[in-house]
Amino acid sequence: MGESSFDVFCPKCNILVEARVIAEGHGGFRSNAINPIDEVDTDYHGDLYFVCLCRRCSQPFLIRQSLYGIPGEFESITDESVLYPTESKLIQETLPKSVKIAYDQAARSFNASLFEPCVLMCRKCLEAVCKTLGAQGRDLSKRLVSLSEAGHIDSRLLSWAHEIRLVGNEAAHEMEVPVTQEDARDILDFTEAILIYVFSLTNRFDSFKARRTKSDTEEGGMP
Ligand SMILES: [Zn+2]
Structure with a gap:
């Protein structure tokens, strides 16, 4: 507790900014303790939420800080994520490593206004997707x-995907035609959409199906 500001990427200012905390609260704690007496020395997980405003443009942010600790011993921050404004539905954990690295570099290039590297990395991201999924063929x-x-x-x-490939090719070979911010934004969004579809949603659908099958079996067992 007691954060007074966070460094976040402001989508309006398009740079890293300091966001001032204007409100905060607990999201409750979870513990494996069987009863309240055990809780004294059982580890716990908890979430804190912060509402912040960009110091430059007052864009609001909602930040979740995840905590892990043992009462009276230690407490550490295990994760910090910006829940609003949402970057995307792309769940980074569902991405294969090579895909994630290429995507991260594409997104970072865009945020640094490096539009050519951005589309080149988007194309590389597709290469990584093909490799991971065992695609066949002698070119992309x-x-x-x-x-x-x-x-x-x-x-x-x-x-x-073909458009991303073509714009990536152009960025690699054409010296005269610079990639615009608008085109880079679109290419990054299309890349992200493909990753969401191929990895994040597919993964989520699989666990949804598994959950449904499990609850069907359990209900089937009831008298
Ligand atoms: Zn701002």
């Missing part, structure tokens, strides 16, 4: 088609 274009044939992406995502 053919590998993307094979992803579609294997059912990993549908025809709309395939056409987005």
Whole structure:
């Protein structure tokens, strides 16, 4: 407790800013303790929430700080995430490492106004997706088609993927035509959409199905 400000990326200012805390509160604590007496020395997890405002433009932020500790011994911050404004539905944990690295670099390049590196990394991200999913073909274009044939992406995502590939190629070879901020933003968003579809939502759908099957079995066992 007691944070007075956070350093966050402000989407309005398009830079890293200091956001001033204007309100904070507990999100409750979870512990494995069986009864309140045990809680004294059982480890716990908890969340704190902070409402902050950008010092430059007053853009609001909601930040969650996750804590882990043992009462009277220690408490440490295990995670800090910006819940609002939401960057995306992309769940980073669901991404294979090579894909995540390329995507992170693309997003960071964009935030630093490096639009050519941004689209180059988006293209690299697609290369990593193809590799992870075992796509076949001697160039990226053919590998993307094979992803579609294997059912990993549908025809709309395939056409987005081809655009990302083409803009990435242009950025690599054309000296005269600079990549605009608008184009880089679109390419980054299309890349993100493909990753959400191929990894985050697929992963979530699998656990949804597993949960449904499990509850069906449990209900089936009831008299
Ligand atoms: Zn701002």
